[in-house]
Amino acid sequence: MSESSHAQHLSVDDFDPAASSLTGAVEPAVMAELLSIRSSIDNFDATLVYLLAERFKATQRVGILKAKHRLPAGDPNREKAQIHRLRALAESANLDPAFAEKFLNFIISEVIHHHQAISQSHSAAAATGGVPVVSLDGQGFVADPQTAARMDASGTAPQ
Numbered sequence: 001m002s003e004s005s006h007a008q009h010l011s012v013d014d015f016d017p018a019a020s021s022l023t024g025a026v027e028p029a030v031m032a033e034l035l036s037i038r039s040s041i042d043n044f045d046a047t048l049v050y051l052l053a054e055r056f057k058a059t060q061r062v063g064i065l066k067a068k069h070r071l072p073a074g075d076p077n078r079e080k081a082q083i084h085r086l087r088a089l090a091e092s093a094n095l096d097p098a099f100a101e102k103f104l105n106f107i108i109s110e111v112i113h114h115h116q117a118i119s120q121s122h123s124a125a126a127a128t129g130g131v132p133v134v135s136l137d138g139q140g141f142v143a144d145p146q147t148a149a150r151m152d153a154s155g156t157a158p159q
């Protein structure tokens, strides 16, 4: 489990867009330009988080489908095709294809980890009559229906 997933409560309002180790060390005009560019970077980062969250919502649906039909977590031929396509897209966008491939592989390995957890919690739930649950960081377990409902409210989704 990553450190960030242990955080009690994170608020975007706590973010200081002007936080910098350079404050006072560079000319005000340079600092102003830096902060202006950084505000675009902050928007991109927020968009990336939303995009990733939507992608994980979709892959979670795939994981549940696979668990229900006892299909393997990974699909190597699909991954090969995706990587091939992403490298070509990266090239046309002037992005390093090797970076694009590393990034996709990083995400896919997390997805596969989630799918394995979903599959395990489905098998365990089927054996015990409980509810299969997987937390945001991919930990799979079984809960009784009441506990599962409470977990849902705190960000843990019963499947």
Ligand SMILES: C=C(O[C@@H]1C=C(C(=O)O)C=C[C@H]1O)C(=O)O
Binding pocket: 059, 062, 073, 074, 075, 076, 078, 079, 082, 107, 108, 111, 112, 115
């Ligand atoms: C999401 C899937 O499961 C895995 C994860 C993939 C992904 O994150 O894109 C692709 C292939 C699978 O290894 C899938 O089979 O579509």
